[in-house]
Amino acid sequence: MSIINIYMIIIMLLSISSYFYGRNFIKNKTSTSTEKQHSKDTYHGAFISLYLILPSIIFLSLWIVISPNIIDELLTIKIIYIFGQLGIDELKILKSQVIALSNGVLIAGNLSEEVNYISDYYLYIQTVSKKIYIILSCLGSAAAFLYARKKITIRFNARFNVEVIVKSIMILASLIAILTTVGIILSLVVETIRFFEIINIADFLFGLKWSPQIALRADQVANEGLFGAVPLFAGTLMITVIAMVVAVPIGLMTAVYLSEYASNTLRSIAKPALEILAGIPTVVYGFFAALTVAPFLRDKGADIGLTLSSESALAAGLVMGIMIIPLISSLSDDVINAVPQSLREGSAALGSTKSETVKKVILPAALPGIVSAILLAVSRAIGETMIVVMAAGVAANLTANPFESVTAVTVQIVVLLVGDQEFDSAKTLAAFALGFTLFIITLGLNILSIYIIRKYREQYD
Amino acid sequence: MRENGKMKNDYKVKTENITVDYGEKRALHGINLNISSNEVTSLIGPSGCGKSTFIRCINRMNDLIDGCKVNGKILIDNEDINNQNMDVVELRAKVGMVFQKPNPFPKSIFDNVAYGPRIHGTVKNKEELENMVRKSLKRAGLWNEVHDRLDASGLSLSGGQQQRLCIARAIAVNPDILLMDEPCSALDPIATAVIEELINELKERYTIMIVTHSMQQAARLSQKTAYFHLGEMIEFGDTSSIFTNPKHEMTEAYISGKIG
Ligand SMILES: Nc1ncnc2c1ncn2[C@@H]1O[C@H](COP(=O)(O)OP(=O)(O)OP(=O)(O)O)[C@@H](O)[C@H]1O
Numbered sequence A: 001m002s003i004i005n006i007y008m009i010i011i012m013l014l015s016i017s018s019y020f021y022g023r024n025f026i027k028n029k030t031s032t033s034t035e036k037q038h039s040k041d042t043y044h045g046a047f048i049s050l051y052l053i054l055p056s057i058i059f060l061s062l063w064i065v066i067s068p069n070i071i072d073e074l075l076t077i078k079i080i081y082i083f084g085q086l087g088i089d090e091l092k093i094l095k096s097q098v099i100a101l102s103n104g105v106l107i108a109g110n111l112s113e114e115v116n117y118i119s120d121y122y123l124y125i126q127t128v129s130k131k132i133y134i135i136l137s138c139l140g141s142a143a144a145f146l147y148a149r150k151k152i153t154i155r156f157n158a159r160f161n162v163e164v165i166v167k168s169i170m171i172l173a174s175l176i177a178i179l180t181t182v183g184i185i186l187s188l189v190v191e192t193i194r195f196f197e198i199i200n201i202a203d204f205l206f207g208l209k210w211s212p213q214i215a216l217r218a219d220q221v222a223n224e225g226l227f228g229a230v231p232l233f234a235g236t237l238m239i240t241v242i243a244m245v246v247a248v249p250i251g252l253m254t255a256v257y258l259s260e261y262a263s264n265t266l267r268s269i270a271k272p273a274l275e276i277l278a279g280i281p282t283v284v285y286g287f288f289a290a291l292t293v294a295p296f297l298r299d300k301g302a303d304i305g306l307t308l309s310s311e312s313a314l315a316a317g318l319v320m321g322i323m324i325i326p327l328i329s330s331l332s333d334d335v336i337n338a339v340p341q342s343l344r345e346g347s348a349a350l351g352s353t354k355s356e357t358v359k360k361v362i363l364p365a366a367l368p369g370i371v372s373a374i375l376l377a378v379s380r381a382i383g384e385t386m387i388v389v390m391a392a393g394v395a396a397n398l399t400a401n402p403f404e405s406v407t408a409v410t411v412q413i414v415v416l417l418v419g420d421q422e423f424d425s426a427k428t429l430a431a432f433a434l435g436f437t438l439f440i441i442t443l444g445l446n447i448l449s450i451y452i453i454r455k456y457r458e459q460y461d
Numbered sequence B: 001m002r003e004n005g006k007m008k009n010d011y012k013v014k015t016e017n018i019t020v021d022y023g024e025k026r027a028l029h030g031i032n033l034n035i036s037s038n039e040v041t042s043l044i045g046p047s048g049c050g051k052s053t054f055i056r057c058i059n060r061m062n063d064l065i066d067g068c069k070v071n072g073k074i075l076i077d078n079e080d081i082n083n084q085n086m087d088v089v090e091l092r093a094k095v096g097m098v099f100q101k102p103n104p105f106p107k108s109i110f111d112n113v114a115y116g117p118r119i120h121g122t123v124k125n126k127e128e129l130e131n132m133v134r135k136s137l138k139r140a141g142l143w144n145e146v147h148d149r150l151d152a153s154g155l156s157l158s159g160g161q162q163q164r165l166c167i168a169r170a171i172a173v174n175p176d177i178l179l180m181d182e183p184c185s186a187l188d189p190i191a192t193a194v195i196e197e198l199i200n201e202l203k204e205r206y207t208i209m210i211v212t213h214s215m216q217q218a219a220r221l222s223q224k225t226a227y228f229h230l231g232e233m234i235e236f237g238d239t240s241s242i243f244t245n246p247k248h249e250m251t252e253a254y255i256s257g258k259i260g
C-alpha cells in the first residue's frame, strides 16, 4: 500500500473523530453558558470534520494533476543532462525504459549503467513528491481544523456553513461530469477539424464511395472519393428504418395491451419478461442475427426466388427491432399509465369501447411521450454496433436493397480503429469525423424529444 | 320508451340488495332503491358513505376499478344490467354521468362536446354536429363564455367551466338517465343556478340522480331524497317529507347539521 493511501485513511479517521470532537466541544461550551445555542451539535461536528478533510482532498486532486508533469519535466532534464541532446524518439524510448525499470517490468541487468542511475533518480523524485504532498496537506488540514475550532461558538451558524460546503461539493461533482463531456466533445471537434484539413468536407459528406483502406499508402492519401460517408449513413438509415418498422408497432401495441387490457397477473409476468429482453447483451442479439436469422431469411428467400446475401440489412434490422421493442414498450407504458384514470372513465361513461378510448383519448394524450420514446429508440438504433457488425457486414455498399449487405457508421468506426495505425492518419481521423457526425445526429434527436416532452408536458395536471 | 302514465311500481331504475366491495372493504351494505322516470333523486350523506359508489353502479363504472365487486340486482327498464348479454357500451350511452371531479379530455372544447355524437354516429354531417355542440353548450350555460374560442383546449377553462363542459359533453349523447356526482361543488352561485335550471328542464325527459352536499340544493331540486350513512341507506322518500319530517334520527341529525 502506498504511503498516500495510508495518509488518506488516517485523514478520514481523523475527520470522523473530529466530528465527535466538534459535537462535544460545542456541548461543553453551551453547558457553561446561558446563551441559546444557534445550530444543533451535529452541525458543529460536521462543520469541523469537513474543514479537516477538505484541504487534503483538494491538494490530492491538484497533486494528481500537477505532479506527473513536474516529474516528467525533471526526468527529461536529467536525461538530457546525462546523454546530451537527443532526438524525440530516442528520448521517448529512454523514458519508457526508465519507467519500466522503476516499475519492475524490466530487469536492471539488461540495461546500461546510466539508465539504472536515472531510474533510481526517478523513484527518488516520486517519493519526494509524495512527501511534499503529505506535508502540505497535513499543514492545510491542521490549519483548517484549528480555524474551524476557533469559529465554533454558541451563536455560530454552523448549519448554514455546512450547507455552503455541501453545496460546493455538489457543484464540484456536477462540474466533473460536465467538464468530461465538454472535453470529449472538444476532442471530437478538434480531430474532426484535422480530418477535414486532409479530406474535403464535401467529399466526406457527399462522397459515394467509402474505402479508407487504400488511403493507408502514403501516395494515395486524400485520394478523392475514398472517404465518402454516404454509404455508411445510408446503411445506418436503412437498418434503423427496418428496426423501427418492427419495433414501433409491436412495442406500442404491447404497451397498450399491457396497460389497458391485460389482467394484473398477466402484466406481472409480461413486464419482467420484457425487461429480460432488454437485458440481453447486444452481442447475443448479434450472433442470433448472424447465425439464426440471416440464414433463415436466406433460405426462405431462396424458396420464393429472392437472393439474399448471407449478411443483410434485413437480418440486422429485424433483430435490432426486436432488441428495441422493450425500450419502446416500457417507455410508452409509462406515459400511457401517466394518463389519468379519470379520462378513461370519462370516455367510458360516454359509451365508448375500450379501443375507441385508446385511439381517441389515451394515445392522443400520451402522444408526446410516445414520440419522444420513439426518438430515443432511434438514437439507440443509430448508435448500435454489435448487431450490425455481425449481421449486416462491413462492406460499404451503397444500395437501397435490404437483402444486400450494408454497413453502418458505428461499424466503420470500429473497423477504422482496430489494428495498428498512426494516430495522425486520415483513416484514424475519419473515425472522429464519423463519431462527431453521429453525435450531432443523436444530439439533435434527443433535443427534439426533450423539446416535445416540454412542449406538451403541462397538458394534464 | 319514455311515455308517461306508468304504473306506480314500474320504476325506471330498480336496485335490489346492492353490495359493493373494494377488495376486502365493503363500501355498500345491501341497498334497495327504486327510482321513477322523470324525477330528480338526490343522494345525501356524509363524506365516504358510498354515494359515489352507488351511482357508479348504475352505469357499471365500477367495472373499471380493479378489485371492485358489485353484487345484487340492478334493473333499468326492467332489464338486468349485470346480465351477461348486456352491452355495457350501450348501457353507458343510455346512462350518462358527470363526475365529481371535472375530467375534460385534453382536446378542444368543441371536440370534447362532439366526442359522444361522433363515436355514436348520432349526427349525419358537420352542420348537425355543430348544432348539437352549440345546443349542448348553451344548455350547460357555457356557450356565452366559450363561443368565440371553441378551438381552445378544454383544459384551459377554469374548474367550474370545466365542470359545465363535462355536463355539456354528457348531455350531447342524449342519455335517458343522467347521473351527476356533485356537479355543482366547483361552481359559483350563478353557474349553480344555471345548472339547477338545466336539471329542472332535463327532468322533463330524463331521469336524474344527483349526489350533493348541499341540503338546500337537494330540497330545491329533487322530488325524492335518499340519505346514506356508512354504506347503508338509512332513509328514502319524498324530499318534502325527508326534510320536514325525517323518520330516522340520524337523518334528522344530518339535515340539521349535527353529523357530517
Ligand atoms: N377506488 C376505491 N378503492 C378503494 N376504496 C374506495 C374506492 N373508492 C371509494 N372507496 C371507499 O368506499 C367508501 C365510499 O366511497 P365513496 O366515494 O362512494 O363516498 P362518497 O359518499 O361519494 O363520499 P364523498 O362525499 O366524499 O364524495 C369510502 O370509504 C372509500 O374509502
Ligand SMILES: [Mg+2]
Residues within 6 Å of the ligand: B051, B052, B053, B100, B181
Ligand atoms: Mg363522492
